Amino acid sequence: MTKQETVRALIGDRLQPKNSRAEAFAPVNIALCKYWGKRNEELNLPMNGSLSVSLGRLGTRTRLSITEGGDEVILNGRKLAQEESFARRVSAYLDLFRPPNAGFRIETENTIPTGAGLASSASGFAALAMALNRLFGWELDGRALSILARLGSGSAARSVFTGFVEWFAGERKDGLDSYAAPLSIEWPELRIGAVVLSAVAKPIGSTAGMKQTVRTSLFYRLWPQRAENDLAELKRAIAARDFQLLGTIAEANALAMHATMIDSRPPVFYWLPETISAFQTVWRLRQDGVGIYFTIDAGANVKMLFLAHNLNVVRAAFPQAEIIEPFASIEIGKEQP
Ligand code: PMV
Numbered sequence: 001m002t003k004q005e006t007v008r009a010l011i012g013d014r015l016q017p018k019n020s021r022a023e024a025f026a027p028v029n030i031a032l033c034k035y036w037g038k039r040n041e042e043l044n045l046p047m048n049g050s051l052s053v054s055l056g057r058l059g060t061r062t063r064l065s066i067t068e069g070g071d072e073v074i075l076n077g078r079k080l081a082q083e084e085s086f087a088r089r090v091s092a093y094l095d096l097f098r099p100p101n102a103g104f105r106i107e108t109e110n111t112i113p114t115g116a117g118l119a120s121s122a123s124g125f126a127a128l129a130m131a132l133n134r135l136f137g138w139e140l141d142g143r144a145l146s147i148l149a150r151l152g153s154g155s156a157a158r159s160v161f162t163g164f165v166e167w168f169a170g171e172r173k174d175g176l177d178s179y180a181a182p183l184s185i186e187w188p189e190l191r192i193g194a195v196v197l198s199a200v201a202k203p204i205g206s207t208a209g210m211k212q213t214v215r216t217s218l219f220y221r222l223w224p225q226r227a228e229n230d231l232a233e234l235k236r237a238i239a240a241r242d243f244q245l246l247g248t249i250a251e252a253n254a255l256a257m258h259a260t261m262i263d264s265r266p267p268v269f270y271w272l273p274e275t276i277s278a279f280q281t282v283w284r285l286r287q288d289g290v291g292i293y294f295t296i297d298a299g300a301n302v303k304m305l306f307l308a309h310n311l312n313v314v315r316a317a318f319p320q321a322e323i324i325e326p327f328a329s330i331e332i333g334k335e336q337p
Pocket residue numbers: 030031033034035036050119121122153154155156206207297298
């Protein structure tokens with residue numbers, strides 16, 4: 001199955017825009033049980049299921065309209081040159097939906113504080129899929145939107161929803177059973193601290209890093225089962241509001257993902273000395289009885305997980321951290337306006 005065939009399976013040949021312009025917002029998400037490894041590169045089908053929490057009002061707002069010329073991509077108020085990598089990626093994605101001879105004008109803004117170290121491709125492609133749905137009047141459900149977002153970036157499958165979100169790995173070759181769904185459970189006291197430890201560019205992107213890990217890491221053979229166990233435990237922790245269990249599993253899951261990367265040849269290694277000292281600060285606080293855990297994606301930056309009553313301790317230990325309230329003023333599990 002190709003991306004084009006997936007799109008046809010979901011929208012048929014409905015490529016007549018119903019509206020002249022459309023707008024959508026999608027949140028950034030942080031995985032508590034990580035997605036690492038693709039079983040299909042073209043369709044971004046994952047080897048394992050994953051679970052994330054969306055970051056409330058932090059994300060991407062995208063306005064979309066049809067034009068007569070070529071594509072125009074405006075990112076945070078700046079018009080991108082067509083050959084810039086983000087513009088190329090967006091145009092390639094829009095090719096999947098392009099009516100004959102049409103161009104798109106895409107105006108996209110990230111509400112993510114610059115320097116929070118949060119990747120915006122997940123929220124970006126989710127917002128784009130949702131805006132397309134409105135522009136063409138497809139009236140797709142969350143499952144179909146999640147699949148369309150996945151075609152842009154794997155983790156975007158989860159950014160279609162707010163709150164806790166599970167992405168089912170699926171088994172089918174066509175990937176139509178690989179989509180995300182919200183857990184519909186709120187945890188208003190949950191806080192995330194995002195700290196930028198370094199502006200140094202990542203040594204390797206997630207797609208290439210995953211490929212290298214899947215191909216060469218022996219430890220990776222343990223990963224799909226490990227992720228499945230962690231995902232089940234995380235769901236139990238969330239249902240029971242057991243923060244200690246949630247933090248323990250999320251931190252261990254992130255470290256296990258990095259262990260598979262480190263076992264690759266050549267190693268896929270993202271940590272910096274600052275990364276390790278952040279881990280140690282978290283562990284020291286924990287020894288002192290503070291309920292704080294960390295998670296880390298494919299990069300050097302660390303995200304802390306804690307509950308509202310520990311805010312001051314976390315602020316004192318990480319004065320530069322951006323504090324995020326994932327459940328502030330959102331409707332759980334809903335598409336955003
Ligand atoms: O979909 P991508 O290419 O953004 O990959 C995301 C990979 C991780 O951030 C490391 C894990 C995850 O589940 O978000």
